[in-house]
Amino acid sequence: MKAIKCECGHENPYGTEFCAACGKPFKGGDSDQLINMRYEGSAIRSKTYNKTIIDKIWNFFSSVKVGVTIIFIILVAAAIGSIFPQQEYIPSNADPATYYEDRYGIFGKIYYLLGFENLYGSWWFITLLAALGLSIIVASIDRGVPLYKSLKNQRVTRHENFLKGQRLVSITPGSIPFEHIKGALIKNRYKVREENGNILAEKGRFSRWGAYVNHTGLIIFLVGAMLRFFPGMYIDKVVWIKEGETAAIPGTNNEYYLKNNNFILQTYSKNDKQYKAALQKAGEVPKNYESKITLYRAKSKPVIGELPKLEKIKDGQAKVNHPFKFSHYGIYQSYYRQGELDKMKFNLVNKKTGKAYGPMTVDLNNPKTEYDLGHGVEVKLSRYYPNFYFDEKGLPASRNKSPENPAFVFDFKTPETPDGERSLVAIQQTIEANKQQANKYKMKFAGVEMKDVSGLTVKKDLTLPIIIVGAAIFMLGVVQGLYWNHRRIWIRQKDNETWLAAHTNKNWFGFKKEIQKISDETGLIMPVDKVEPKRS
Amino acid sequence: MAGISSTLLYCAFIIYLIATFVFAMSISDKKGREKGAAYIKRWGRIGYTIAIIGFICQLGYFITRWIASGHAPVSNLFEFTTFFGMMMVFAFIIIYAIYKTNVLGVFAMAIALLVIAYASMFPRDISPLIPALQSDWLKIHVTTAALGEGILSISFVAGLIYLILTVDQKVSTAKTKWLEFIMYCLLCIVGFIIVTIISQSIGTKEEFSWKAWKDGQRVEQTITYELPVLIGPPDGKLLTKGGYEPFVHAPSWMKGEEAPKKLNTFIWSLLSGAVLYGLLRLILRKRIAAAIQPKLANMNDDLVDEISYRAVAIGFPVFTLGALIFAMIWAQKAWTRFWGWDPKEVWALITFLFYAAYIHLRLNKGWHGEKSAWLSVIGFLIIAFNLIAVNLVLAGLHSYA
Numbered sequence: 001m002k003a004i005k006c007e008c009g010h011e012n013p014y015g016t017e018f019c020a021a022c023g024k025p026f027k028g029g030d031s032d033q034l035i036n037m038r039y040e041g042s043a044i045r046s047k048t049y050n051k052t053i054i055d056k057i058w059n060f061f062s063s064v065k066v067g068v069t070i071i072f073i074i075l076v077a078a079a080i081g082s083i084f085p086q087q088e089y090i091p092s093n094a095d096p097a098t099y100y101e102d103r104y105g106i107f108g109k110i111y112y113l114l115g116f117e118n119l120y121g122s123w124w125f126i127t128l129l130a131a132l133g134l135s136i137i138v139a140s141i142d143r144g145v146p147l148y149k150s151l152k153n154q155r156v157t158r159h160e161n162f163l164k165g166q167r168l169v170s171i172t173p174g175s176i177p178f179e180h181i182k183g184a185l186i187k188n189r190y191k192v193r194e195e196n197g198n199i200l201a202e203k204g205r206f207s208r209w210g211a212y213v214n215h216t217g218l219i220i221f222l223v224g225a226m227l228r229f230f231p232g233m234y235i236d237k238v239v240w241i242k243e244g245e246t247a248a249i250p251g252t253n254n255e256y257y258l259k260n261n262n263f264i265l266q267t268y269s270k271n272d273k274q275y276k277a278a279l280q281k282a283g284e285v286p287k288n289y290e291s292k293i294t295l296y297r298a299k300s301k302p303v304i305g306e307l308p309k310l311e312k313i314k315d316g317q318a319k320v321n322h323p324f325k326f327s328h329y330g331i332y333q334s335y336y337r338q339g340e341l342d343k344m345k346f347n348l349v350n351k352k353t354g355k356a357y358g359p360m361t362v363d364l365n366n367p368k369t370e371y372d373l374g375h376g377v378e379v380k381l382s383r384y385y386p387n388f389y390f391d392e393k394g395l396p397a398s399r400n401k402s403p404e405n406p407a408f409v410f411d412f413k414t415p416e417t418p419d420g421e422r423s424l425v426a427i428q429q430t431i432e433a434n435k436q437q438a439n440k441y442k443m444k445f446a447g448v449e450m451k452d453v454s455g456l457t458v459k460k461d462l463t464l465p466i467i468i469v470g471a472a473i474f475m476l477g478v479v480q481g482l483y484w485n486h487r488r489i490w491i492r493q494k495d496n497e498t499w500l501a502a503h504t505n506k507n508w509f510g511f512k513k514e515i516q517k518i519s520d521e522t523g524l525i526m527p528v529d530k531v532e533p534k535r536s
Numbered sequence: 537m538a539g540i541s542s543t544l545l546y547c548a549f550i551i552y553l554i555a556t557f558v559f560a561m562s563i564s565d566k567k568g569r570e571k572g573a574a575y576i577k578r579w580g581r582i583g584y585t586i587a588i589i590g591f592i593c594q595l596g597y598f599i600t601r602w603i604a605s606g607h608a609p610v611s612n613l614f615e616f617t618t619f620f621g622m623m624m625v626f627a628f629i630i631i632y633a634i635y636k637t638n639v640l641g642v643f644a645m646a647i648a649l650l651v652i653a654y655a656s657m658f659p660r661d662i663s664p665l666i667p668a669l670q671s672d673w674l675k676i677h678v679t680t681a682a683l684g685e686g687i688l689s690i691s692f693v694a695g696l697i698y699l700i701l702t703v704d705q706k707v708s709t710a711k712t713k714w715l716e717f718i719m720y721c722l723l724c725i726v727g728f729i730i731v732t733i734i735s736q737s738i739g740t741k742e743e744f745s746w747k748a749w750k751d752g753q754r755v756e757q758t759i760t761y762e763l764p765v766l767i768g769p770p771d772g773k774l775l776t777k778g779g780y781e782p783f784v785h786a787p788s789w790m791k792g793e794e795a796p797k798k799l800n801t802f803i804w805s806l807l808s809g810a811v812l813y814g815l816l817r818l819i820l821r822k823r824i825a826a827a828i829q830p831k832l833a834n835m836n837d838d839l840v841d842e843i844s845y846r847a848v849a850i851g852f853p854v855f856t857l858g859a860l861i862f863a864m865i866w867a868q869k870a871w872t873r874f875w876g877w878d879p880k881e882v883w884a885l886i887t888f889l890f891y892a893a894y895i896h897l898r899l900n901k902g903w904h905g906e907k908s909a910w911l912s913v914i915g916f917l918i919i920a921f922n923l924i925a926v927n928l929v930l931a932g933l934h935s936y937a
Contacts, residue, residue, distance in 0.1 A: 038900070065901065068893050068896050072889075072893060074889060075886050075889045075890060079882070081877065082879040082883065086877055089878075091751055103791075104789065107789075236872070272664070274605065274662060275605075275661075275664040277661040277662070279664070281661070285663075287664070287666075287667065320667035321667065322869075323869065330872070457872045471864070474856075475857060475861065479853050482850070482853055507842065509839060
């Protein structure tokens with residue numbers, strides 16, 4: 001692997017296609033054939049070495065073909081994942097094992113069996129993203145470093161064969177004043193360097209770094225996205241708080257507490273002039289979801305089942321599009337349930353006389369077991385079924401802890417009935433325990449209190465600043481690379497001739513117009529484009 | 537104000553139509569070929585001026601509708617698609633200023649017209665914003681994304697011109713067939729518009745009751761067809777008195793809300809597109825692309841190729857900014873996370889990845905000319921898919937229309 005020493009004296013690394021300094025092509029010799037200007041003919045590691053395992057891995061990931069293939073695979077995979085909703089978007093009470101088949105038939109079943117219901121979180125999709133990241137890093141280093149060196153080392157005077165090998169070349173006979181050409185180039189905002197009657201005029205070189213800048217941004221972005229999996233960086237929880245209640249904010253180690261003062265749901269008025277036509281078709285359209293909340297900080301250690309001493313920090317609201325923020329946390333209005341049963345009231349009534357004791361209030365989420373109604377009347381709540389039904393054996397049971405259909409077994413004692421009576425009370429039905437003899441007293445329903453419940457998302461994401469920096473760098477790099485062009489014009493005066501050769505990395509149309517302008521101003525002959533339309 | 541707004545949109549449509557004809561005349565008129573460049577240049581300038589007047593008109597529509605509705609008019613399919621058409625015209629105005637090619641005018645204006653006409657097939661009522669849309673990011677994110685897509689569409693327009701220009705029409709090949717397929721797809725949109733307008737003027741309306749999925753359960757629902765019913769809902773019962781029973785019923789697994797109706801509309805588009813295509817072939821007696829090809833004779837294909845690429849180079853960063861970065865900022869505020877693999881997000885990412893691949897293939901693998909042109913056509917298909925199919929078929933969080 002010997003270095004290549006050019007006749008101009010510059011030493012080029014093995015694999016170089018033309019001298020970085022003077023541009024003499026090492027292959028092809030004296031011909032009009034176009035020189036491949038990509039990466040300035042520099043020795044790209046992946047094109048030069050292919051011996052060891054590391055070389056092979058390096059070469060694999062540095063290949064643009066491989067990179068683009070990975071992009072296409074990710075693209076197709078992403079599309080597949082969008083055919084049916086991902087698991088997180090199906091109704092929360094549905095069982096994915098049956099839902100996909102019920103809802104989408106045989107295709108849904110296959111989709112679920114292949115694990116596509118969780119495609120974006122699957123190991124192979126993450127691996128693809130990681131492979132893309134690796135490809136971006138390797139390819140950027142592989143090409144970026146030699147390109148930088150070549151552009152830095154380029155000399156003003158270029159070898160004749162280099163000039164001949166450009167896409168735009170012209171030779172103007174006769175003498176044209178050197179200063180005149182230089183002036184025209186400077187007027188067109190070129191940076192001009194000169195050496196022994198030769199000129200290198202260059203502009204927009206920084207656009208060549210755009211690709212590397214945006215790739216750096218992408219890598220920062222991907223790293224930011226990965227950091228989420230480190231403990232403490234990311235919290236995403238939901239807390240349901242009933243109106244009037246206070247709950248610890250999950251993920252804050254019981255440091256912060258939140259009180260839900262009020263949940264507000266507003267809809268557009270049907271008589272709204274502006275939107276009348278649309279509202280008549282659509283029916284009820286929500287206008288606002290909002291929870292009025294108060295934030296507290298704990299002043300003491302919490303005891304299980306009880307709230308610690310709380311210090312109020314601030315009032316505020318969590319509204320769709322306007323989360324409530326404190327320290328690194330955001331509280332988002334995400335869900336709600338309206339009109340949830342909260343408390344039930346009962347009276348104990350003498351069936352014959354109608355005399356009533358009470359009322360007593362049962363908190364459906366946290367019921368007391370004993371109730372003293374005065375006058376020696378005591379009621380005991382022996383059993384509580386928040387979501388009541390009769391099971392297969394015909395025994396009372398509860399489906400879950402949510403008080404959707406509450407039922408109670410009450411034991412009550414009055415001075416008249418010192419032995420006590422028992423009955424099961426559910427909505428619309430009462431069953432008495434003693435079958436032989438009817439009870440003297442009954443529990444009579446006396447009203448209900450309902451509350452709204454806010455489902456609030458608690459979010460902490462310390463990776464956001466990194467993500468933002470990555471995205472910003474990416475945008476800068478993309479604009480830098482795509483909105484500017486790297487244009488170069490070489491002028492060589494020798495033997496009463498002036499040579500002009502020109503190269504741009506893209507947008508030849510605009511470049512040619514510019515050279516036409518320079519040609520008009522200086523009298524240099526406008527080069528003929530060697531890449532003319534193939535069509536006759 | 538809403539009345540003025542609709543009138544302005546109507547005017548813009550007519551003016552765009554005139555601009556299209558002026559551009560078409562400037563390249564196809566026989567006099568033009570005799571009189572040469574000066575003639576083409578003069579009529580090009582006239583067409584360009586008319587296009588700008590049309591754009592100003594549509595801008596007027598946009599502003600007056602904004603005032604009338606109290607929010608940026610990009611909140612449902614009609615408004616967004618109309619705006620997308622407007623951004624295509626805007627992108628054309630920019631690109632024409634650089635390259636001054638009249639052929640681009642013909643195709644860009646015609647396709648923008650098609651987009652705007654298609655938009656008007658959706659409900660045009662001024663509708664209120666649901667809470668999720670009540671944000672300044674609605675105008676920022678949606679307009680930037682639409683502008684990016686508009687610029688990228690010009691890449692498709694130039695790519696299509698390139699293909700018509702260069703694909704050899706002497707023999708029938710896979711290329712000529714695919715090119716005809718693109719023509720057919722465009723005609724399907726025309727067909728859809730014609731069928732819809734005819735049905736609306738006759739007042740076709742049929743109702744069926746059937747069981748559809750909603751929120752994880754099958755619910756008895758009424759489905760209203762505004763087009764004649766070819767495909768009825770599975771096990772649907774005709775409710776309209778004197779209505780016609782459908783030709784066939786949709787397959788029984790098709791139980792999404794409104795799904796059979798969408799299939800019906802889709803079939804109508806395909807059929808009417810086929811009729812239009814057949815008629816055109818009968819009249820022209822050759823492939824459509826072959827009929828257009830001679831009109832483009834004095835185009836430089838290298839220049840068209842560069843226009844197509846330039847549009848991607850300008851549009852890609854705008855699209856990324858609008859459809860991904862601004863989208864992520866808003867999603868973080870509204871949905872608690874900047875990225876959630878919602879179908880619209882996924883397809884924005886797919887669009888991004890696709891054009892990223894386009895750029896890499898072009899810059900590193902030398903995919904110029906024809907390969908590049910085919911890619912730009914596929915790119916537009918992806919954009920159209922994201923605009924139409926994701927909202928109508930895949931649904932998800934973005935289905936506001």
